[in-house]
Amino acid sequence: MKLYYHPASTTSRPVVMFIEDNAIPAELQVVDLFTGEHMGPAFSSVNPSQLVPVLEDGDFRLTESSAILKYLADRIDSPAYPKDLKARAKVNEMMDWINTQLCRDLAYGTVYAQIFPGHKRPTEEAQRVTVAWGQERAKRWMAVLDQHLLGSGKPYLCGASITIADYYGASFVHLAEVIGSDLSAYPNVKSWLGRMKERSTWDKVYAAINGFAKQLPRGQLATV
Known part of the structure; x- marks a missing residue:
């Protein structure tokens, strides 16, 4: 198997961490997003969407992080993607919620627009409105995650045991x-993320994005 990825990619990190945690034999090939390698013809022939991650398993190819996690978990018969119909449905639901709610407003609306030049809006007013809108809605989703989806009694997103939803959600x-939020407004989220950080592979997988975060102007970014 081969995984095309970049260590600063939010959607790559969950897959890489799952591979590392489970010692899955896979070749990891970096696609340099910062030099635009993903836009070139070679990688475009792998994924016309020009995005990472991409998993190749022989002549089988997947181009979405959530689908890759599910495939890998099933491939190794991991309990992190339970076989029970209802338990699996809850994992799917959580991953869909992260992908359609939290990702849209926290990642694209609040974080990326502020830290990645390619996501910044063309005028100061457009930038201000975009970030303000994303920030307001991201705070709402974080509160929903904290008070309802997690609450005080669940160590992990779907219950007592870690699932691929935790790998996926932790990255977002x-x-x-990364932009300076201390998560004090979301104590249940902070505790859950702390559990994920205790995993032996966290520091290695998150080293690149944490190094990038240290270069950002603290106190000057809109946080949640």
Whole structure:
């Protein structure tokens, strides 16, 4: 198997961490997003959407992080993607919620627009409105995650045990810390993310984005 990825990619990190945690034999090939390698003809022939991650398993190819996690978990028969119909449905639901709610407003609306030049809006007013809108809605989703989806009694997103939803969600929630949020407004989220950070592979997988975060102007970014 081969995984095309970049260590600063929010959607790559969950897959890489799952591979590392489970010692899955896979070749990891970096696609340099910062030099635009993903836009070139070679990688475009792999994924016309010009995005990472991409998993190749022989002549089988997947181009979406959530689908890759599910495939890998099933491939190794991991309990992190339970076989029970209802338990699996809850994992799917959580991953869909992260992808359609939190990702849109926290990642694209609040974080990326502020830290990645390619996502910044063309005028100061457009930038201000975009970030303000994303920030307001991201705070709402973080509160929903904290008070309802997690609450005080669940160590992980779907219950007592870690699932691929935790791998997936942690990468997006961590973006709040990248821009300087201390998560004190979301104590249940902070505790859950702390559990994910205790995993032996966290520091290695998140080293690149944490290094990038140290270069950002603290106190000057809109946080959640």
